[in-house]
Amino acid sequence: MSFDTLRLKSGKLELIDQRLLPGRIEYPVYDTASGVADAIKGMVVRGAPAIGCAAACGIAVEAIRFSHLESGEFLAKMEDAFSVLASSRPTAVNLFWALDRMREAMKRGGNPAEIAMLLEREAGSIIAQDVEDNLAMGMHGAELVPDGARIVTYCNAGALATAGHGTALGVIRSARHKGISVYSCETRPLLQGARLTAWELSMENIPVTLICDSMAGYLMQKGEIDLAIVGADRVAANGDTANKIGTYTLAVLAKRHGIPFHVACPTSTIDPNTPTGNEIPIEERDSSEVRGYRDVEWAADVPVRNPAFDVTPAELVTSIITEKGVIMAPDSAKISALLAR
Numbered sequence: 001m002s003f004d005t006l007r008l009k010s011g012k013l014e015l016i017d018q019r020l021l022p023g024r025i026e027y028p029v030y031d032t033a034s035g036v037a038d039a040i041k042g043m044v045v046r047g048a049p050a051i052g053c054a055a056a057c058g059i060a061v062e063a064i065r066f067s068h069l070e071s072g073e074f075l076a077k078m079e080d081a082f083s084v085l086a087s088s089r090p091t092a093v094n095l096f097w098a099l100d101r102m103r104e105a106m107k108r109g110g111n112p113a114e115i116a117m118l119l120e121r122e123a124g125s126i127i128a129q130d131v132e133d134n135l136a137m138g139m140h141g142a143e144l145v146p147d148g149a150r151i152v153t154y155c156n157a158g159a160l161a162t163a164g165h166g167t168a169l170g171v172i173r174s175a176r177h178k179g180i181s182v183y184s185c186e187t188r189p190l191l192q193g194a195r196l197t198a199w200e201l202s203m204e205n206i207p208v209t210l211i212c213d214s215m216a217g218y219l220m221q222k223g224e225i226d227l228a229i230v231g232a233d234r235v236a237a238n239g240d241t242a243n244k245i246g247t248y249t250l251a252v253l254a255k256r257h258g259i260p261f262h263v264a265c266p267t268s269t270i271d272p273n274t275p276t277g278n279e280i281p282i283e284e285r286d287s288s289e290v291r292g293y294r295d296v297e298w299a300a301d302v303p304v305r306n307p308a309f310d311v312t313p314a315e316l317v318t319s320i321i322t323e324k325g326v327i328m329a330p331d332s333a334k335i336s337a338l339l340a341r
């Protein structure tokens with residue numbers, strides 16, 4: 001990989017600023033939990049696993065910053081840090097999963113300096129585990145990819161959305177020796193497919209063709225797409241899957257054309273406490289993202305909706321690919337068996 005998505009260095013977090021890609025590569029530095037929460041909210045860092053890793057680092061940097069305080073004051077500051085990070089974005093469950101892990105790690109420490117050290121170590125291990133999980137997921141997922149497959153993907157579930165390698169793009173990376181090629185849907189409104197997925201794949205010379213979101217059905221009808229692989233922000237206990245808005249449309253199209261529709265995600269994205277997709281909180285973002293892009297506005301005076309995610313019902317999902325293995329035709333029983341492995 002020729003870039004790092006995030007680095008925890010000398011008690012500070014460096015994030016590649018994904019709002020600027022692919023035009024500019026910059027690494028703003030964060031040393032407060034509220035700064036990291038703003039970076040998550042503002043999409044400096046995005047993608048479910050990367051959000052989880054960044055939140056863990058947000059806790060670690062805050063602990064380091066306040067490690068000189070006496071215990072009571074330190075713990076109060078840490079409570080504020082947990083709550084500011086937990087309110088940054090609601091859909092990706094990896095955020096809450098990572099915060100829970102940091103809370104557990106905190107319990108193992110004594111004085112503030114010791115806790116800060118433990119939290120820094122825990123954030124580092126969440127990052128390392130994410131890369132390992134993605135490599136395992138890539139290996140399992142590659143077995144589902146036929147030679148020469150033409151794969152459609154959506155949004156960015158790549159190295160940029162994780163600590164490295166990626167989930168859906170991790171499977172694609174791990175299957176590149178099979179002579180695959182990729183259609184990347186541009187992913188309105190924030191163009192993660194056009195700006196991030198196309199950039200990541202072309203840098204590694206993995207054949208990628210950019211399409212507008214509305215073109216996927218046409219290409220499926222013409223027999224030019226063999227399978228779909230996407231990431232996930234939260235998988236409910238029954239296999240319903242929340243991912244970037246437009247994923248559901250792609251899944252319906254895939255079903256209509258008999259094209260396998262795979263979801264790749266670490267088990268930290270599976271939420272056993274959310275029974276079905278109906279209970280997954282869907283983030284609504286600012287209308288400015290739909291009215292235009294960056295400093296161009298083309299629709300000023302019209303009501304706008306901007307749900308950032310949608311839910312693909314489990315019945316449209318061919319498989320869920322995780323670091324623990326693959327489950328075909330996911331349902332509650334298979335998911336709880338997978339989590340128990």
Ligand code: MRU
Nearest residue numbers: 046047048157161167231232244
């Ligand atoms: O709003 P974003 O860019 O954070 O949405 C990201 C996605 O929907 C990804 O597909 C998902 O988080 C999986 S990332 C491995």
